[in-house]
Amino acid sequence: MLLNIKNLHASINGKEILKGVNLEVNKGEVHAIMGPNGTGKSTLASVIAGREVFDITEGEVLYKGKNLLDLPVEARASEGIFLGFQYPVEIPGVSMTNFMRTAVNEQRKYHGLDPLPSGEFLRMMEEKKQMVEITAKLNNRSVNEGFSGGEKKKNEIFQMAMLNPTLSILDETDSGLDIDALRIVANGVNKLRGPENATVVITHYQRLLDYIVPDFVHVLYEGRIVKSGGKELALELESKGYEWIKDSL
Amino acid sequence: MEKEKNHILKEVTNSEYKWGFVTDIEMDTATVGLTEDTVRFISAKKNEPEFLLEYRLKAYKKWLEMEQPQWAHLKIPIINYQDIIYYAAPKKKKELSSLDEVDPALLETFKKLGISLDEQKKLSGVAVDAVIDSVSVKTTFTETLSKQGIIFCSFSDAVQNHPDLVKQYMGSVVPYGDNYFAALNSAVFSDGSFCYIPKGVRCPVELSTYFRINAANTGQFERTLIIADEGAYVSYMEGCTAPQRDENQLHAAIVEIVAMKDAEVKYSTVQNWYPGDKNGLGGIFNFVTKRGICKGSNSKISWTQVETGSAITWKYPSCILLGDHSVGEFYSVAITNNHQQADTGSKMIHLGKNTKSTIISKGISAGFSNNSYRGLVKIAKNATNSRNYSQCDSLLMGDKCGAHTWPYIKAENSSSIIEHEATTSKISEDQLFYCQQRGISTESAIGLIVNGYAKEVLNKLPMEFAVEAQKLLSISLEGSVG
Numbered sequence: 001m002l003l004n005i006k007n008l009h010a011s012i013n014g015k016e017i018l019k020g021v022n023l024e025v026n027k028g029e030v031h032a033i034m035g036p037n038g039t040g041k042s043t044l045a046s047v048i049a050g051r052e053v054f055d056i057t058e059g060e061v062l063y064k065g066k067n068l069l070d071l072p073v074e075a076r077a078s079e080g081i082f083l084g085f086q087y088p089v090e091i092p093g094v095s096m097t098n099f100m101r102t103a104v105n106e107q108r109k110y111h112g113l114d115p116l117p118s119g120e121f122l123r124m125m126e127e128k129k130q131m132v133e134i135t136a137k138l139n140n141r142s143v144n145e146g147f148s149g150g151e152k153k154k155n156e157i158f159q160m161a162m163l164n165p166t167l168s169i170l171d172e173t174d175s176g177l178d179i180d181a182l183r184i185v186a187n188g189v190n191k192l193r194g195p196e197n198a199t200v201v202i203t204h205y206q207r208l209l210d211y212i213v214p215d216f217v218h219v220l221y222e223g224r225i226v227k228s229g230g231k232e233l234a235l236e237l238e239s240k241g242y243e244w245i246k247d248s249l
Numbered sequence: 250m251e252k253e254k255n256h257i258l259k260e261v262t263n264s265e266y267k268w269g270f271v272t273d274i275e276m277d278t279a280t281v282g283l284t285e286d287t288v289r290f291i292s293a294k295k296n297e298p299e300f301l302l303e304y305r306l307k308a309y310k311k312w313l314e315m316e317q318p319q320w321a322h323l324k325i326p327i328i329n330y331q332d333i334i335y336y337a338a339p340k341k342k343k344e345l346s347s348l349d350e351v352d353p354a355l356l357e358t359f360k361k362l363g364i365s366l367d368e369q370k371k372l373s374g375v376a377v378d379a380v381i382d383s384v385s386v387k388t389t390f391t392e393t394l395s396k397q398g399i400i401f402c403s404f405s406d407a408v409q410n411h412p413d414l415v416k417q418y419m420g421s422v423v424p425y426g427d428n429y430f431a432a433l434n435s436a437v438f439s440d441g442s443f444c445y446i447p448k449g450v451r452c453p454v455e456l457s458t459y460f461r462i463n464a465a466n467t468g469q470f471e472r473t474l475i476i477a478d479e480g481a482y483v484s485y486m487e488g489c490t491a492p493q494r495d496e497n498q499l500h501a502a503i504v505e506i507v508a509m510k511d512a513e514v515k516y517s518t519v520q521n522w523y524p525g526d527k528n529g530l531g532g533i534f535n536f537v538t539k540r541g542i543c544k545g546s547n548s549k550i551s552w553t554q555v556e557t558g559s560a561i562t563w564k565y566p567s568c569i570l571l572g573d574h575s576v577g578e579f580y581s582v583a584i585t586n587n588h589q590q591a592d593t594g595s596k597m598i599h600l601g602k603n604t605k606s607t608i609i610s611k612g613i614s615a616g617f618s619n620n621s622y623r624g625l626v627k628i629a630k631n632a633t634n635s636r637n638y639s640q641c642d643s644l645l646m647g648d649k650c651g652a653h654t655w656p657y658i659k660a661e662n663s664s665s666i667i668e669h670e671a672t673t674s675k676i677s678e679d680q681l682f683y684c685q686q687r688g689i690s691t692e693s694a695i696g697l698i699v700n701g702y703a704k705e706v707l708n709k710l711p712m713e714f715a716v717e718a719q720k721l722l723s724i725s726l727e728g729s730v731g
Binding site: 049050051053072073074077078082083085088089091092093094098099102103106107110142143159163 | 677678679680682683684685686687688689690691693697698700701702703704705
């Protein structure tokens with residue numbers, strides 16, 4: 001099992017957000033986590049990635065059989081956890097090339113590898129750019145600065161392609177995307193899908209799941225996963241709405 | 250006791266006089282303290298012409314009447330000027346004609362500092378005038394440069410070989426009575442660099458000087474004079490590193506730049522003096538007066554500085570824009586960490602018509618440090634249609650440090666435009682987390698973010714310096730978070 005979350009409780013400033021989440025993810029699987037706003041979807045993503053503002057009050061998270069909660073953020077990343085941000089952060093003055101080179105090489109260093117030679121690195125950037133259909137010049141632009149909403153999301157998938165993660169968590173990657181951008185982003189994710197990695201897609205619309213077809217769908221409600229099923233659960237949710245979940249509880 | 254000391258001092262110096270300071274120099278360090286005799290000692294030691302001794306003595310007398318300035322936002326420990334040795338030179342046995350003749354120990358020191366005076370340096374196109382403990386040891390490239398009429402040598406050599414130029418320009422931009430530290434420097438300056446670019450000549454290489462403090466308790470009083478004649482161009486780089494010291498060391502340099510009609514001078518500094526330890530013990534006191542004058546029309550002086558070192562920095566590279574249509578620029582990144590203090594900025598004095606100045610200052614404070622920008626933009630009555638643009642940004646790391654901005658603006662005509670922008674920001678948790686989530690360690694992330702923040706200024710540095718400066722920014726902030 002790649003990821004095993006058991007009875008996870010997390011809070012921020014004393015307010016409990018996650019109230020006993022259980023989730024199992026195996027290699028080769030795509031999971032969708034759905035749910036209305038404010039139910040803890042993004043918190044779950046942040047906690048897995050290691051954001052420090054959250055206090056873990058109970059439960060455990062095993063990743064590749066090891067206690068994930070012991071690892072600092074950057075080690076989790078190097079171990080193959082990637083978070084696609086809902087709101088990608090701007091870093092003025094830092095070029096995408098420099099940013100990605102630092103990230104790639106620091107991850108290589110973590111695994112005891114030498115830095116990637118510049119030529120090879122730049123070739124890789126070109127290749128991955130094409131994968132996510134980024135046509136504009138990217139290399140010398142500052143990280144996310146002046147990017148449109150769609151560009152920012154494409155840039156997340158581009159980084160995911162560059163870093164080749166084992167577990168990708170995409171936090172509302174579809175928000176703010178028009179249908180073309182949505183298709184491009186989803187295509188990128190699908191191309192990166194493989195038997196050795198897994199993806200957790202967080203969304204509250206079924207729309208994205210037309211493009212990224214999940215193996216499992218979970219409904220997160222008030223800090224707990226209250227319902228799990230196959231891809232048809234997403235369609236059911238779409239037609240019946242979240243009220244249906246509320247009522248059935 | 251004091252009386253006895255003075256007596257001995259007098260006796261020693263007087264007896265030295267009798268021997269006239271000829272070749273067999275045994276005493277290569279001035280006695281501790283500063284008196285008129287010290288000034289005479291230094292001047293005699295350097296075999297200076299009369300005018301220079303007089304200049305020094307005037308400066309010394311002026312200094313005696315002055316008081317150390319207190320207006321800066323700095324806590325300066327009491328400096329006992331009588332506890333300082335004002336002159337120290339490596340033992341010089343004979344004139345050096347090649348590197349082989351340089352003391353291997355000195356060469357080793359240069360190597361540690363990453364200064365190579367060898368072929369590599371020549372190939373990379375950098376002429377180096379290295380100052381170690383006050384005396385120039387080696388000057389390369391002089392010959393190549395002299396073919397174009399460019400003079401690039403130690404200040405002492407210039408005094409010996411080009412006394413007229415020295416006499417004409419020294420003190421013309423920073424008069425000896427300009428301020429307390431300038432007066433001190435003018436009285437006791439040891440050595441430094443001199444550069445003259447003749448009319449219409451574009452200096453083909455970046456000129457660079459590395460300064461270094463070596464002997465303990467030796468104040469360093471460098472003096473640099475750069476003159477770009479009509480239509481000349483020169484890019485000058487100065488870099489500093491200093492080894493760890495427990496006791497505070499005083500550094501009071503003067504840099505003067507003169508740009509004639511249509512001339513351009515770019516002056517870049519990477520300053521990395523020992524900043525003291527984590528608890529604020531030790532470190533260099535850096536009180537520098539840097540000023541340039543755009544004397545002729547269409548002339549341009551541009552200062553770029555990356556300040557990461559020193560326990561205390563007091564420094565305001567300035568431009569006097571005298572010629573019509575002349576341009577002054579100041580680009581600065583100043584980092585303070587631990588207990589460092591910096592009060593730095595620029596002065597742009599617009600006197601000529603249609604003059605233009607730009608100030609871009611990026612302060613970064615971490616630890617318990619204090620970082621202040623202090624600047625003056627003055628537009629005189631006759632400097633019509635002049636422009637200034639100032640941007641002062643401060644970046645804070647942690648909640649124990651301070652950033653301050655004191656911009657002074659004086660405009661005496663109504664046809665000029667002055668713009669001032671200032672921001673204060675913190676490295677955001679979001680930026681850090683974003684980097685870390687990509688596998689980048691906290692320290693590298695800070696390095697990236699800070700270099701991005703300072704990019705506008707770093708881009709102004711010559712390539713070789715820019716790389717060095719980027720590394721320095723990251724190193725300077727090591728351990729400042731977490």
